[in-house]
Amino acid sequence: MKSERTSISIILLLSSIFLLLSLPVKAQERKIRFKSEVEKEEAEKKLQEKAVQKENVVFFQGLSIGADVSGLLNKAFGGDYTYGGISVQANLKNRYMPVVEIGYGKIDVTNEDTQIHFSTAAPYARVGMDYNMMYKKPHLPGYIYVGGRIGYTPMKYDYDAPTLVDPNWKDLEIPINYHDVKSNVTWFELVVGLKARIFKSFHMGWSLRYHSRLKMTKNENTEPHYIPGFGKGGKTNFGFAYNLIYDLPF
């Protein structure tokens, strides 16, 4: 009986020693496995998180309305034309921002040197989309975006100038009066801008715009000095917009 108890004790002791010896080995094995697979596991985890995030990104994230007030500032600070516009923009996945802009541009100016008078007042529209460059950081109070627009205006304009006198045969004179000249103008815009929250649902933003004229109804005698929504100056120019924006509560 005693010898039986002794042998059991020996077995238990040996088992304990074996267990004690085997534990660090197992821990070491685990550690080794963890080290070897940690990157893979983390990568998988990130992929899963991304997939979950993707699934969780709501497609339609709201509408906002904006008012472009840069045209009013332009007139107030000595510019010779004024314009104003409103915009409606949708937020899709906090990444794609389709937008419609409608406005009205106006000018009535006479050059002091040449005494040529030009006037027009016409609506314009732009349709396009912005791309949020910082869509991965929705927690930030603003974002930088790039975008494009197609613009259009169905304008009419007037030119009046002093009678044109032939520089060689002075008795030949031609009156210069062109009224209600119709012209449909289409242009493309490249946009880069910034939008930032100022208070709750109110944002402000500005954008630089490169305009490139695509199509214009040709007139033999005139080209408009100013095109509503496009601006002044030839086939290309730069523009600026300063917007006050409100996120609609739906």
Add this chain to the structure above:
Amino acid sequence: MFLFTIAISLGLNSCSESNCALETVPAAHFDFLSSDMHQPLALTSEITVSASTMIRDSIEYDTIYNAISNINSLSLPLSYSTKTTYIIHYTDLLMDKIEVTHRPIPFVSEIECGVLMFHEIEDIQYTTNALDSIVIVNKEITNEERTNFHIYYTIAE
């Protein structure tokens, strides 16, 4: 931000102001060519060019070039009527008359630049006392310097 907006806005406005064309009086450009080789040539003898146009049933003359030599082209103004006549005097007795029928087209695009007078050439009639022929190569006369006519002469051996 507000001041920045104003600065940008005004800055961009000033950037958009266009430059006016340097050529403010569009003219018809004639190039002289040899009849046989169609190569540019220079008139070595002195010539005088006068121009005339019809103004209210009377013809008015103006001398454009006086006793110029060694030229290979001419830039001649067109009148604001529909017909301009040029006379090239080679000598006291030798001259050619060139009658250009054209349509004046006033053009304005920038209020800073004034009104330009473009023309569209409709026809040309001429005598062949010294010159051989004239060919219209470009009907549009604008503020861009482009050759409108080739005048062909036979080179004396």
